[in-house]
Amino acid sequence: MDWAEREGLVRREELLWWARWDLDSTLALMDRVGIATAVLNPTMQDRYRSAAQAREGLTVVFEAMSGLMAAHPGRFAVLAPAVLDHPEVTTWALRRAYDDLGAVGVSVKANYNGVYLGDPAYDRFLAELDDRAAVLFTHPLDLPGGPPGVPTVPGIPNFMCDFLLDTTRAAVNLIRTGTLDRHPHLSVVLPHAGGFLPQIATRMAAFGDFCTPPLDAARVRDHLHRFFYDTAGPLAPRALWWPPPVPTGSSSAPTGRPPRPTSSPATRCRPSRPTPPSPTTNAAASTATTHSVSCPR
Template sequence: MSNSRQSVSRRSLLIAGGAAASVVAAPDESRALARGTVRPTDTAGDDAAWRTKIDVHHHVTAPAWVDWAEREGLLRRQELLWWARWDVDSALDVMDRAGIATAVLHPTMQDRYRTPAQAKEGLTVVFQALTDLTHEHPGRFAFLCPALLDHPEVTTWALRRAFDDLGAVGVSVKANYNGVYLGDPSYDRFLAELDERSGVLFTHPLDLPGRPPGVPTVAGIPNFMCDFALDTTRAAVNLIRTRTLDRYPRLSVVLPHAGGFLPHIATRIDAFGGFCVPPIDAARVRDYLHRFYYDTAGPLSPACTLVATAGADRILYGTDWPAASVDIITGFTGPAVEADHAFTDHQRRGIYRDNALRLVPALKRACDTT
């Protein structure tokens, strides 16, 4: 194969993270192994010793839910993109390669319901699939309750069901719903319910409001490249502007992809926060930057920026599987933590495991069985 064809193939794998990538190791496995990002073959008899990481950013589109959604006319299986073609064997394989003990599952595609009744039925299918996974693979999976902020009554029911009966460890929520971002007063009931539970909210971006789903804002540039980071940043700034964490002090918020652009524009918010309504003062910006949590999925922006902005104890290990291929996880995300001189060994242990256990005590029940 020519060098140009190799380059195209490599680039396509990194961007698409397709199904084939789920069972392929990093191109230079010996180099990745030296970094500690690929499971060494001589530890096959000691899985527990090798698997130590907690992945807080693992997407799941449960096959049982796909079956149900297709019957309901909510999707067509043949049109699903790679990130919605999840299966447990590929997931466990990638987890083993990356040294992941437990993955926190974020249910995807939960914004397609037409009615509250359909949403409740769909969530019932999701919850059954997730609890089956945790029982069939003890210690390997924990899960988040998906919040449907456009169906508030269903969300209240889902929180009670997921936390009180099924053992969910947190909540997944989009950065915005129909252009209304987290922090907006219309979500206060939901946030108050989470605050009562000292809940952990994992937010996630999608296409920017006002754009058709999947249509690039800039031709030739996939929306996940830039728009997703902006979606997260908008949500974070709005949470700061509306003093959400002051109003709900027991609530914790995890920003994916190292906080989007937030760490990089912190000084800009300091300088121009007075133009917001109500104004954001610099002290509040600095306070909130140290109150958010950030995951490494994406891959991680320069660690020195994030450590200086938030502190290493606010960083959590996340992979973004299967949106991110195994090649990205072992070749980029892992080395971003493992080889970056901004982190000490103690800080790496925190990022890989200890920070997540401190933030989400319910994870201890799952991890104790690994």
């Protein structure tokens, strides 16, 4: 934080409450609710002004994470921050995070300068992660085209609506481009219960022919079950289920309204990986499984 303030990247007093991290409070919360290990995502990807500044900032981050993990063995793990608008910095950061800190996954934004995950420009990066069988944790920020931090709609903070669209666009683009087919060992975690991807599943299946290339309904259904969904903060009691795709051959136009569930979300949804991780399971996989759900096929 001190480095970021000196660089003019943040002003401590303007940070929102959830951006104010405190070690003692974090450990107390973890102990109170039974969290053995917390996975940290230390990044300011939307604030670095140059590749040199990004590398300097990440060096500060890695040194801080190394000290924290050494002081509290087993209590913290880390995601490797990838700054895809600076490919050389990303390559360096991945190796530093994995080799020196034992990173359990990689953190990326949904888009960089309007280029969304799934774009072929990121294939080399994703191929490296696929070789590592990595967990890729995505996170939204401002939509492309506007000044950073300025509300798209005056009076409505971007994190209320736009962030969910940012996540959904990235997920749809990953499906459209067949990225998960090209990188089958990659596990992609969508935040906030997948944005509103689950709610537009029927719409995607019905109107996929209008995409380029066309989206097959079967691919939509398959890929919905290949993502992991962060369930820590969807903030909606009905966010853990989605309507089934339009039946093949159906002539009914979608109404935009999901059908009434026949059971509660808790009974309709199950962990994406039904077998609980063993003590030797990779920590990243354990994290993704713990915070992910998918609905029955």
